[in-house]
Amino acid sequence: MSTQKDREHIMGVRGLTSFVDDNGHILQDVSFKNSKLVIDGNNLYYLLYFSERLDQSHGGDYESFEGLVCGFIKALRENGIQPYVVVDGGSDYTDKKFETLKQRAEEKIHDAHDMSVGRKSDVLPPITKRVFSQILTELRVPFAKSIAEADREIASLAREWRCPVLSNDSDFYIFDVPAGLLPIPHFKWKQGGLKKGIPAKLFTQEIFCSWFNINRSLLPVFASIAGNDYVNLASRGLSVKWADYSKLSGRFAKLDGLLHWLGSLKDQKNALNAVLKLMDDGDRVKTKQTKQAFMLSMEEYKLSPSSLGEFFRNGTPPSNIPEPVKVLPDWALLSLTQGKLFSDVIDVILFRRAMQNSQVEDINLPSGQITSRPIRQIMYGLLLGGRSPASMETGQCMVEEYDRDGLNLSSHMVKPILSGPVQKLQLDSMDKAHLPDRLTVMLETLGVTQSLADIPPHLHLPVSVTCYWVTHAAPPPDLPLLQALLLGMVYGELCRQKKKRGGISKSEKLVLRRFEGIVQRCTWKLDLDVAHAYSQWQGCFIDSLNLNQLLCFPLVEPACARLYKGTLVHPLVVELRRGASPEFILAGGPIAGPLYKALLDTVLLSQDCRSIISTTTRGAARGRTLQREPLYDLTANLKKLVMQLEQEEEEDTWRERKIKDTPAEDLGWVVSVKTRYKTKCRAQKIPNPELSKLRDKKGWI
Numbered sequence: 001m002s003t004q005k006d007r008e009h010i011m012g013v014r015g016l017t018s019f020v021d022d023n024g025h026i027l028q029d030v031s032f033k034n035s036k037l038v039i040d041g042n043n044l045y046y047l048l049y050f051s052e053r054l055d056q057s058h059g060g061d062y063e064s065f066e067g068l069v070c071g072f073i074k075a076l077r078e079n080g081i082q083p084y085v086v087v088d089g090g091s092d093y094t095d096k097k098f099e100t101l102k103q104r105a106e107e108k109i110h111d112a113h114d115m116s117v118g119r120k121s122d123v124l125p126p127i128t129k130r131v132f133s134q135i136l137t138e139l140r141v142p143f144a145k146s147i148a149e150a151d152r153e154i155a156s157l158a159r160e161w162r163c164p165v166l167s168n169d170s171d172f173y174i175f176d177v178p179a180g181l182l183p184i185p186h187f188k189w190k191q192g193g194l195k196k197g198i199p200a201k202l203f204t205q206e207i208f209c210s211w212f213n214i215n216r217s218l219l220p221v222f223a224s225i226a227g228n229d230y231v232n233l234a235s236r237g238l239s240v241k242w243a244d245y246s247k248l249s250g251r252f253a254k255l256d257g258l259l260h261w262l263g264s265l266k267d268q269k270n271a272l273n274a275v276l277k278l279m280d281d282g283d284r285v286k287t288k289q290t291k292q293a294f295m296l297s298m299e300e301y302k303l304s305p306s307s308l309g310e311f312f313r314n315g316t317p318p319s320n321i322p323e324p325v326k327v328l329p330d331w332a333l334l335s336l337t338q339g340k341l342f343s344d345v346i347d348v349i350l351f352r353r354a355m356q357n358s359q360v361e362d363i364n365l366p367s368g369q370i371t372s373r374p375i376r377q378i379m380y381g382l383l384l385g386g387r388s389p390a391s392m393e394t395g396q397c398m399v400e401e402y403d404r405d406g407l408n409l410s411s412h413m414v415k416p417i418l419s420g421p422v423q424k425l426q427l428d429s430m431d432k433a434h435l436p437d438r439l440t441v442m443l444e445t446l447g448v449t450q451s452l453a454d455i456p457p458h459l460h461l462p463v464s465v466t467c468y469w470v471t472h473a474a475p476p477p478d479l480p481l482l483q484a485l486l487l488g489m490v491y492g493e494l495c496r497q498k499k500k501r502g503g504i505s506k507s508e509k510l511v512l513r514r515f516e517g518i519v520q521r522c523t524w525k526l527d528l529d530v531a532h533a534y535s536q537w538q539g540c541f542i543d544s545l546n547l548n549q550l551l552c553f554p555l556v557e558p559a560c561a562r563l564y565k566g567t568l569v570h571p572l573v574v575e576l577r578r579g580a581s582p583e584f585i586l587a588g589g590p591i592a593g594p595l596y597k598a599l600l601d602t603v604l605l606s607q608d609c610r611s612i613i614s615t616t617t618r619g620a621a622r623g624r625t626l627q628r629e630p631l632y633d634l635t636a637n638l639k640k641l642v643m644q645l646e647q648e649e650e651e652d653t654w655r656e657r658k659i660k661d662t663p664a665e666d667l668g669w670v671v672s673v674k675t676r677y678k679t680k681c682r683a684q685k686i687p688n689p690e691l692s693k694l695r696d697k698k699g700w701i
Contacts, residue, residue, distance in 0.1 A: 012169045012170035012171035012172075012173075012174070012223070012228055013170045013171065013173065013174065013222075013223045013226050013227070013228050014226060014227045014228070015226070015251070015252070015254075015255060016170040016173055016223075016226065016255065017168065017170045017183070018251075018252075019252050019255045019256075020170075020173065020183075020203060020208075021183075022252055023211075025211065026203065026207055026208055026211060027183070027186065027201035027202065027203055028201065028202045028203075028204070028207065029199070029200075029201060029202075030182075030197075030199075030200050030201070030202045031196065031197030031198070031199060031200075032079070032081065032164075032182065032187075032197055032198045032199075032200045032202075033079040033080050033081060033192075033195065033196070033197035033198065034079070034080035034081070035080070035081060035082070035163055035164070036081075036082045036084065036161050036163040037076070037081050037082065037083050037084070037163060037164060037165075037166055037182075038084050038086065038154050038157050038158040038161070038163060038164075038165050038166070039083055039084065039085045039086070039154075039165075039166045039167070040086065040150065040151075040154055040165065040166065040167030040168075040169060040172075040184075041085040041086055041087035041088075041132065041143070041150070042087050042088050042150065043166075043167045043168045043169055043184055044072075044085070044132075044166070044167075044184065045065075045069075045124075045128055045129065045132040046124060047168060047184050047185070048065070048068050048069065048072060049065055049068075049124060049125075049128055050122055050124075052064070052068060054068075055125075055566050055567050056115060056121075056122065056123045056124070056125060056360065057115050057116070057123075057360050057524070057526050057531070057566075058360075058522065058526070058531065058534075058566030058567055058569075058570045059125055059126075059359070059360070059531065059534050059535065059538060059564060059566035059569075059570075060125025060126070060127060060128065060538075060564065060565075060566050061125075061565055061566060061567055062125070062127055062128065062131045062560060062561040062562075062563075062564065062565065063492070063495065063561055063562060063565055065128060065131060065132075065561070066131060066135055066561040069131075069132060069135045069136070070135065070139065071189075071190075072189055073136075073139050073141055075189040075190065075192050075198065076189070076198075078192070078194050078195065079192050079194075079195060079196070079197055079198055080195065081198070082142075083141055083142070084142045084143075084144075084157070084312060085136055085141055085142065085143045085144070086143075086144050086145075086146055086150045086153055086154050086157070086308065087129070087132075087133070087143075087144075087145050087146065087150055087339070088145070088146055088148075088149050088150045088343065089145050089146045089147045089148050089149075089150070089336060089343045089346065097149075101355065102402065102409060105355055105358070105402060105409050106408070106409045108123070108357075108358040109358045109404050109407060109408070109409060110407065111123050111358070112358040112359055112360050112361070113363050113407060115360045116360045116361065116362070116363065116526065116528060116531065118524070118525075118526070123358070123359070123360055125359075125538075125566070126357050126359055126535075126538050126539070126542055127538060127541070127542065127560050127563075127564065130542070130545060130560045131560045131561045133145075133339045134557075134559060134560055134561070135561070137339070142312050143338075143339055144308050144311055144312065144337055144338070144339070145336055145337055145338070145339045145343065146308070147307070147318065147321055147322070147325050147333075147336070147337075147346070148322075148325075148346070151169060151171050151172070151175070152175075152300070152303060152304075153306060153307065153308050154167070154172075155172060155175035155176075155177050155303055156303045156304060156305060156306035157306040157308055157309060157312075158177045158179060159175075159176065159177055159178060159303055159306075160305070160306050160309055161309075162178060162179055163179050164177070164179040164180050164181060164182050164202065165177055165179075165180075165181050165182065166181075166182045166184060166187060167181065167182075167183070167184060168183055168184040168185060171223070171228070171301075172203075173203060173205075173208070173219075174219045174220055174222075174223045174301050175301055175303065176205070176216070176301075176303060177205075179204075180202045180203050180204040180205075181202070181203040181204075182200050182201070182202055182203075183201060183203065186200055186201035187200045187201075188200065205219065212259040212260065212263060213263045214259055214262050214263045215262075215265075215266065215267065217267060217268055218262050218265065218267070218268065218271055219301070220268070220297070220298040220300075220301040220302075221262065221268055221271040221272065221275075221298065222258060222259065222262055223297070223301065224294055224297040224298055225258060225275060226254075226255060226258060228297060240278050241257075242254045242255075242257035242258040242261065243256075243257045244257060245257035245258070245260045245261045246260060268298065272291070272294060272295075275294070276290065276291060276294075304320075305320065307319065307320045307321060308337075311337055316334075317330060317333045317334040317337055318333070318337060321333070324350060325346060327349050327350065328345065328346070328349070329427060329428045329429075329430075331430070331431040331552075332345065332427070332430075335549070335552075340549055341549050341550065342545075342546040342549055342550070344546070345383060345550070348379075348380060348383050348384070348399060349383055349384065352384075352397070352398065352399050352400060353399065353400045353401075353402070354376070354399055354400075354401050354402070355401075355402045356369040356401060356402060356403040356404070357369070357539075357542075358404055359535040359538065359539070360526075360531055360535065361528070361531055361532040361535040361536075362528040362529065362531070362532040363404075363406060363407060364406075365532055366474070367403045367404040367405070368532060368535040368536040368538075368539050369403050369404075369539045370403070370474075371469070371472050371473055371474065371536040371539060371540055372468075372472075372536075372539045372540040372542075372543040372544075373401075373414060374417075374445070374472070375445055375446075375468070375540065375543040375544060375547055376399075376401075376414070376543055377414060377415065377416055377417040378417050378422060378441065378445045378547060379543070379546060379547050379550055380399045380414065380416035380417070381416040381417045381418035381419075381422050382418075382422060382425060382427060382430070382441075382550055382551075383416075383427060383550070384397055384399075384416050384418075385416065385418040385422070385423075385426075385427075397415075397416060398413040398414060398415055398416075399413070399414045399415075399416060400412070400413055400414075401413075401414050420444065421437060421440045421441045421444060422441055424437050425437060425438065425441065425551075430550070430551065430552055431552050433552070435554060438551040438552060438554040439554035439555070441551060441554075442464075442547065442548060442551055442554045442555055443464065445468075445544075445547065446464040446465060446467060446468040446544060447467060447468055447471055447606070448464045448467050448468075448606055449606050450467070450601075450602050450603075450605045450606035451602075452464070452602060454598040454601070454602060455598055455599065455602055456493070456595075457555075457556045458556050458558050458559065459489060459493070459558060459599070460555050460556060461544060461545070461548060461555045461556065461557065461558050462489060462541065462558055462563050463489075463599055463602055463603065464544070464555070465537070465540050465541045465544045466482070466485065466486070466537070466599075466603050467602075467603050467606040468540055468544070469536060469537045469540050470482065470603060470612055470613065471612060472540070473533060473536045473537070474536075475533075476612050476613075477533050477613070478613070479576075479613050480572075480573050480576035480577045481530065481533050481534075481573060482600075482603065482613060483572075483576050483582055483600070484569045484570075484572035484573045484576055485534070485537065485564075485569055486596060486599045486600055486603070487515075487568075487569070487572055487582055487585065487586075487596065488563070488564055488565055488568050488569045488572070489562075489563055489599060490586065490592050490595050490596045490599070491512070491515045491565065491568060492559075492561075492562030492563055492564075492565070493562070493591070493592075493595060494508055494511060494512050494515075494589075494591065494592060495512070495562055496559065496562055497591065498512070504591070505590065507588040507589055507590065508589050508590070508591060508592060510588060510589075511585070511586055511587075511588065511589040511592045514585050515568060515585070518568060518571050518572055518575060518585075519565070519567050519568050519571065521571045521574075521575075522567040522568070522570055522571045523571075526570075527570065527573070527574075530570055530573050531570075534564075534566070534569065534570075537564075538564065541563075541564075545557065545560075582596055
């Protein structure tokens with residue numbers, strides 16, 4: 001289900017997962033049902049996404065991922081399993097693993113580059129985490145974000161509730177979890193029949209330690225010597241050939257020999273002294289540093305009472321949190337735990353540091369994350385402004401951003417922005433600030449000057465982000481890039497309406513089929529220019545989501561799974577550049593056509609977007625010779641047109657029923673947009689018939 005390339009989500013003791021899998025007698029076959037289950041959320045969304053080989057190179061297939069998560073939760077509930085999902089928060093507040101985090105960030109840069117040039121790799125699309133948390137919330141699955149890394153919280157909670165952990169992180173082989181670990185790759189959730197249990201394999205320390213005749217208290221020592229995220233004794237000069245203590249040969253001889261060596265020792269103190277004796281080269285300073293690292297590593301496996309148990313019981317924020325994290329106000333602490341505040345807040349406040357995600361893009365161009373840096377500068381100002389206003393004014397308060405520079409990880413000092421409407425807001429009282437003040441900051445940051453009245457509220461944020469993207473992306477997007485992106489949003493809206501009571505009309509289903517046909521024409525060969533443009537949009541979208549959360553949601557947070565589908569927008573760009581028009585793709589749709597028109601008008605009428613798109617389009621036309629091909633067979637087109645005309649009366653009846661059966665707040669925008677669109681068409685009729693034909697031929701622009 002996973003690969004060795006899945007570095008971020010398979011952490012812990014190096015090689016231990018494969019070692020346990022190879023020793024099949026250690027894992028017990030079980031049929032798991034009727035129990036609580038604490039789930040390592042980070043592991044789950046990585047392995048679910050990669051196990052189905054969902055799209056990674058085109059920026060993600062979040063719609064399909066949504067279906068996977070829903071299916072997984074359904075399988076648990078059908079077998080009486082009560083899931084509790086915990087995901088990582090910010091970096092460890094002690095900052096012990098920063099070097100490890102930098103190393104992983106560098107690996108991700110190379111993974112993304114491998115993917116961009118067609119080599120096999122694994123890159124998690126950037127919005128996956130947000131989609132995951134939104135789906136869990138929608139399904140009412142108990143969900144929490146840990147203040148720092150989630151491993152210890154997950155283990156503490158599972159120990160308290162006497163239930164197993166579901167993860168693939170080998171650290172859970174070391175934590176004292178009495179009910180054991182269910183490794184995700186062996187958790188066959190698709191095979192579990194109704195109430196019959198899910199086939200799985202269970203790891204318990206009792207069986208593991210009995211097989212190797214080792215004291216359970218020595219497992220943290222074993223993890224520290226073998227190498228984990230906190231200590232690597234080999235790099236400190238420990239050159240013992242543990243394979244000499246093993247009866248095995250091959251890649252598992254080291255771990256097997258180490259376990260047999262530890263079997264002769266009584267306790268942790270005895271084992272520590274034995275290791276230091278093996279390393280003793282007369283350098284007392286080095287020995288002291290190694291001992292400190294060793295003790296620190298073993299300390300990580302000691303479990304304290306869970307801080308999330310109270311949260312899951314009554315919804316209150318964690319009380320027994322580390323002192324450094326208490327810099328967060330109560331509202332922010334609760335929002336962070338609920339997953340309604342992005343994790344980087346702790347890193348920015350404590351360390352003045354932020355690590356940027358790597359995406360599949362053109363490695364020869366500057367990182368796509370640079371496009372959204374002005375958005376992050378506003379966030380930094382809101383997070384740090386009230387805490388060090390003097391240093392903000394003098395420019396001494398800077399945030400160090402780690403991002404891609406070519407194929408290397410580099411850092412840049414970024415100045416927070418605390419000016420204009422931002423000055424009215426303070427982090428400590430953000431939840432009590434007036435909505436107009438928070439909304440002003442949001443819209444001014446994204447440069448939105450056009451009214452959003454024609455757009456459904458749940459699309460206000462993505463459309464505002466698109467306005468920002470058009471004016472800040474480098475190079476600027478051309479018209480087909482913009483059209484394809486907006487058509488993707490229309491597709492998502494049709495999918496949303498389809499799931500609601502009453503569904504969509506037959507004509508809208510025809511539009512959906514056209515979209516699905518375009519998805520089928522998506523090829524592996526990647527257009528890096530398109531990938532880079534959309535990586536910039538996704539970066540802008542994520543940072544805007546984060547800013548919206550920090551401002552306590554002045555805009556409705558959209559359903560992220562239905563906004564971007566890489567396998568649709570990429571081939572759409574190809575079709576549009578060959579001469580296809582959005583008009584034809586959306587023909588006959590009573591919702592789709594007016595919505596697309598409203599989206600496009602809002603973007604083009606905001607600031608200078610129209611002039612940017614116009615200039616870019618002319619430049620692209622000069623530099624690119626497009627092969628103009630008919631999108632569909634002409635006979636098929638005529639047949640569809642006849643069918644659409646015959647269905648007009650039926651569609652009118654359907655719309656009346658839809659308006660009657662659907663809450664006003666959900667459908668009001670459909671009626672208003674349709675009416676305003678017709679009014680604008682009548683008011684803006686072009687007297688010159690030739691010019692009118694030309695506009696119709698070129699599509700909606």
